[in-house]
Amino acid sequence: MDAVLKFANQSQGRDRVFRATQYACALSIYLLRNKPDRKDLVARLKSLENNMSAGRKLLRLGNAANSIVAAKQTMQLSDRLLGLCLTVANINRALYFICDNAVWAKNVGLIRSINKERWSINASRYYLFSLVMNLTRDLYVILQLMQKKGRDNRFKSRMNQHLSDCPEVAEAVIPELDALIFLLLETLRSEPTVALDTVKNICDLFIPLDRLGIYKSSAGVVGFCGLISSLIGILTLARPTLRIKP
Numbered sequence: 001m002d003a004v005l006k007f008a009n010q011s012q013g014r015d016r017v018f019r020a021t022q023y024a025c026a027l028s029i030y031l032l033r034n035k036p037d038r039k040d041l042v043a044r045l046k047s048l049e050n051n052m053s054a055g056r057k058l059l060r061l062g063n064a065a066n067s068i069v070a071a072k073q074t075m076q077l078s079d080r081l082l083g084l085c086l087t088v089a090n091i092n093r094a095l096y097f098i099c100d101n102a103v104w105a106k107n108v109g110l111i112r113s114i115n116k117e118r119w120s121i122n123a124s125r126y127y128l129f130s131l132v133m134n135l136t137r138d139l140y141v142i143l144q145l146m147q148k149k150g151r152d153n154r155f156k157s158r159m160n161q162h163l164s165d166c167p168e169v170a171e172a173v174i175p176e177l178d179a180l181i182f183l184l185l186e187t188l189r190s191e192p193t194v195a196l197d198t199v200k201n202i203c204d205l206f207i208p209l210d211r212l213g214i215y216k217s218s219a220g221v222v223g224f225c226g227l228i229s230s231l232i233g234i235l236t237l238a239r240p241t242l243r244i245k246p
Contacts, residue, residue: 015059016234022052023226030220057104060097067094077246081140086246089133092126099123121212128208131201138198141244145187145194159183196232197244203229 025045032038071090077083099122105111106119149155159182188195203225209215210222236243
């Protein structure tokens with residue numbers, strides 16, 4: 001119970017729960033779209049989805065400052081490439097929050113002179129850039145871990161055992177490719193923090209890609225990907241040991 005209360009008292013925790021509810025509603029609406037007898041339920045789900053979205057915008061006020069502070073910290077990392085990826089990601093995330101806050105201010109009538117659609121599109125662009133840089137970081141970390149594991153003698157013996165135990169796979173697949181896939185899967189299995197962050201970022205990527213029209217997906221795909229990434233976010237927030245660092 002203490003862990004639940006601690007989680008709920010965090011603004012990030014509330015945002016993750018709201019986000020999971022929002023995309024669960026979107027997915028449910030998509031699945032119920034062809035059922036006329038569920039129109040009332042669909043209407044209630046749409047109302048809940050809109051309320052969750054509005055609530056999240058309120059919770060995100062001030063997050064731009066947090067992203068700027070994070071960018072200053074990642075600039076100090078000794079690994080220059082890692083620092084570059086995270087700094088650019090945090091800067092774009094800060095710009096995303098600024099645009100998102102402007103859209104919220106327009107919705108509640110605090111600002112009247114801005115083009116809401118234009119600021120919303122810009123928010124999606126900055127969000128996309130941030131995700132691309134985070135995925136670049138994930139790829140960089142995965143490659144480093146694969147190189148380290150590939151030099152481990154115990155792992156080499158396991159890989160040789162795997163290739164010798166699966167002769168039918170070796171005949172159907174190029175041995176080097178099979179070894180690479182085995183190395184990748186073993187690396188991700190042994191580093192769940194990287195695996196979870198990569199899956200989360202890939203799922204999140206579908207949202208701005210659809211919003212910007214770069215890669216159109218159905219509402220069901222967007223809802224499903226948003227729900228999966230939200231659940232991963234809740235898990236990593238509830239269990240900090242599963243959160244990738246830095």
